[in-house]
Amino acid sequence: MRDVSIIGIGQTPVGEHWDTGLRQLAYHALRDAMIDAGVERVDALYVGNMLSGEISAQAHLGALIADFAGMRGIEAVKIEAACASGAAAVRQGLIGVASGMQDVVAVVGVEKMTDNIGSKVTAGLAEAADADYETVHGISFVGLNALVMRRYMYEYGLKHEDFAAFSVNAHANGAKNPNAMFRSPITEKTFLNAGMVADPISLFDASPMCDGAAAVILCPTELAKQFTDNSVRIAASTIATDSVAIHDRKNPIWLQAAEDSARQAYKLSGYKPEDMDFFELHDAFTIMSALSLEACGFAEPGQGTRLAKEGEITLGGKIPISTMGGLKSRGHPVGATGVYQIVESVLQLRGDAGENQIPNARVGMAQNIGGSGATIVTHILERNE
Amino acid sequence: MRDVSIIGIGQTPVGEHWDTGLRQLAYHALRDAMIDAGVERVDALYVGNMLSGEISAQAHLGALIADFAGMRGIEAVKIEAACASGAAAVRQGLIGVASGMQDVVAVVGVEKMTDNIGSKVTAGLAEAADADYETVHGISFVGLNALVMRRYMYEYGLKHEDFAAFSVNAHANGAKNPNAMFRSPITEKTFLNAGMVADPISLFDASPMCDGAAAVILCPTELAKQFTDNSVRIAASTIATDSVAIHDRKNPIWLQAAEDSARQAYKLSGYKPEDMDFFELHDAFTIMSALSLEACGFAEPGQGTRLAKEGEITLGGKIPISTMGGLKSRGHPVGATGVYQIVESVLQLRGDAGENQIPNARVGMAQNIGGSGATIVTHILERNE
Numbered sequence: 218m219r220d221v222s223i224i225g226i227g228q229t230p231v232g233e234h235w236d237t238g239l240r241q242l243a244y245h246a247l248r249d250a251m252i253d254a255g256v257e258r259v260d261a262l263y264v265g266n267m268l269s270g271e272i273s274a275q276a277h278l279g280a281l282i283a284d285f286a287g288m289r290g291i292e293a294v295k296i297e298a299a300c301a302s303g304a305a306a307v308r309q310g311l312i313g314v315a316s317g318m319q320d321v322v323a324v325v326g327v328e329k330m331t332d333n334i335g336s337k338v339t340a341g342l343a344e345a346a347d348a349d350y351e352t353v354h355g356i357s358f359v360g361l362n363a364l365v366m367r368r369y370m371y372e373y374g375l376k377h378e379d380f381a382a383f384s385v386n387a388h389a390n391g392a393k394n395p396n397a398m399f400r401s402p403i404t405e406k407t408f409l410n411a412g413m414v415a416d417p418i419s420l421f422d423a424s425p426m427c428d429g430a431a432a433v434i435l436c437p438t439e440l441a442k443q444f445t446d447n448s449v450r451i452a453a454s455t456i457a458t459d460s461v462a463i464h465d466r467k468n469p470i471w472l473q474a475a476e477d478s479a480r481q482a483y484k485l486s487g488y489k490p491e492d493m494d495f496f497e498l499h500d501a502f503t504i505m506s507a508l509s510l511e512a513c514g515f516a517e518p519g520q521g522t523r524l525a526k527e528g529e530i531t532l533g534g535k536i537p538i539s540t541m542g543g544l545k546s547r548g549h550p551v552g553a554t555g556v557y558q559i560v561e562s563v564l565q566l567r568g569d570a571g572e573n574q575i576p577n578a579r580v581g582m583a584q585n586i587g588g589s590g591a592t593i594v595t596h597i598l599e600r601n602e
Numbered sequence: 603m604r605d606v607s608i609i610g611i612g613q614t615p616v617g618e619h620w621d622t623g624l625r626q627l628a629y630h631a632l633r634d635a636m637i638d639a640g641v642e643r644v645d646a647l648y649v650g651n652m653l654s655g656e657i658s659a660q661a662h663l664g665a666l667i668a669d670f671a672g673m674r675g676i677e678a679v680k681i682e683a684a685c686a687s688g689a690a691a692v693r694q695g696l697i698g699v700a701s702g703m704q705d706v707v708a709v710v711g712v713e714k715m716t717d718n719i720g721s722k723v724t725a726g727l728a729e730a731a732d733a734d735y736e737t738v739h740g741i742s743f744v745g746l747n748a749l750v751m752r753r754y755m756y757e758y759g760l761k762h763e764d765f766a767a768f769s770v771n772a773h774a775n776g777a778k779n780p781n782a783m784f785r786s787p788i789t790e791k792t793f794l795n796a797g798m799v800a801d802p803i804s805l806f807d808a809s810p811m812c813d814g815a816a817a818v819i820l821c822p823t824e825l826a827k828q829f830t831d832n833s834v835r836i837a838a839s840t841i842a843t844d845s846v847a848i849h850d851r852k853n854p855i856w857l858q859a860a861e862d863s864a865r866q867a868y869k870l871s872g873y874k875p876e877d878m879d880f881f882e883l884h885d886a887f888t889i890m891s892a893l894s895l896e897a898c899g900f901a902e903p904g905q906g907t908r909l910a911k912e913g914e915i916t917l918g919g920k921i922p923i924s925t926m927g928g929l930k931s932r933g934h935p936v937g938a939t940g941v942y943q944i945v946e947s948v949l950q951l952r953g954d955a956g957e958n959q960i961p962n963a964r965v966g967m968a969q970n971i972g973g974s975g976a977t978i979v980t981h982i983l984e985r986n987e
Binding site for chain 1: 603623625652653655656658659660661662663664665666668669674675676677678679680681682683684690694697698700701702703725726728729730731732733734737840841842843844845846850858859862972973976977
């Protein structure tokens, strides 16, 4: 199988794009990525998206976006794995290139959520959970995460304020990212004074509803030099799954699929947690940041919040996370998020992360979570020297 | 890249499965395919589905079905390309095996449409069309196909009765398929007396709303003998796309993506139309049968209905189609249909098609259409000798 690298990236600002349709939003990111890579047509397009049918009455995004981007006729499909759709689409693109059946592949993650804020989006996001055993009881997706957070606080004797550092860090980094939705730093006091969404998840524990699109262009590593001197190699790409319903898991406060996919990614790449210059984790809720750090070997069980409190997750810390604002501050357009994480990782590895640059970043990890942990996609990326 | 074969198949009867959930339905087909192949776990699961979010409030089918089938932890994603989701999922499975990243892969197509018959399903199916330029005007999916059929009849001077042979053939074959939804033969008179759905599409031009699941197990051809003596080789797998909106195409009565994907499949496999022992085409509407035969080189433009009238599409004809009843009589559970077509093709190539067996079938083609022709997936299958 062929080794695969990223030769182009593109993204739209995350926000409320009421004047831009799904296909246009996707096109903006795709066009920028193709210009960045210097390609005019690709062999295949993989679209990461979760909710276009429910929110925009539009399925069939593969053909729709391929045509709108001026590539009528090419192979194109949509990949869905709830909130992990974006990274899952990147992985399918990688498999396509690895197989030798496709040489240059585009992946675009796109989501529009704000045209229809309210019950449709809340119901749509709940589709990531188990309809027959969880959602049927009326619980929302944030409600499910609140149960996990409450249990975690109980097990480890933590208070709500222990999670503040995740949110403060995300907003500090997002403030300096021109594509972030929220660009104001917050203090611990802001965090503590925020209104509750679903106790103990407050407004500053949760990522926002938003619109956005991000794209990457992939090709075999052996061909990458023909396109750019700035390519980034995908050193590992893994997916692991778990039960969709939380009550079916052995331990509701342990992300088994994160552990499984990260462990496999470490093995494939030869890297260890301590080799990572950053970790773009899936901070849809602050509790998810803690659980991700623990499952991937950056903190002992129950110690995730301590790592944050000690400043080790900031840009100058031991393991910087959410370096461009994360889901919390950059925003979480669900099916696009996994691609944003990879685009931002490429910026870090290219040295193009601006004020948020981690000095001499050489290798990093991006992890995208579907549902409350049932699909977890991990990528390890490194600079091609 | 590795050559890929099918080593196991499974399917549920198509019908109204009000007592069976999505995951159970998918599991029945998957279990049968895994027993057929003699495997207890697979490396990856690809799910073909279009409407689970809209109709069953359930996204995230990859992880959900993998877990319910006893394979918690494995790689699993959903593929969506409107009504072509099933065959598109088979193609992703093939790419996974071809890449060398996955050895044994399961693909399951599943759709449940009848729990919620009425506006939800009609609106859901319309998502296969262009929401901003077609559906916004209030047209349904059958309405769009009716416009195409009316134009075709006008261009070639045809009457409604000229399409009868497609429906009569489908029902004759479906009557002998224990998994078909409709198992009564019809006459030309039944066809002519049917009520209109969207003029000129009558009840017997259109495929039904239904539930069903079908599955295949794939592995490298070089390993197939270890599992079975009955494997079927995928000689070609192709996808082509077109504009989603019909008005954007050069010719609204020509399936350009069918021509493109079929031509590429002929090239990859070395076979020609005249080599095909059968053609499992996408007869969602009788007009689609005519257009498919023409675009894939079995009839000259405008001659599709003549081929049918002359009996050449029956089991004993030059190019048998819908050999197990097709979408019209076996049924069209949209995201599962493409997998049903491939399962039925394997039955023919194994010599297991019962009363519908085409004597000594050695090579055949299956073609799955998304929307009114915007995504078309073509597979050519042949017996491994």
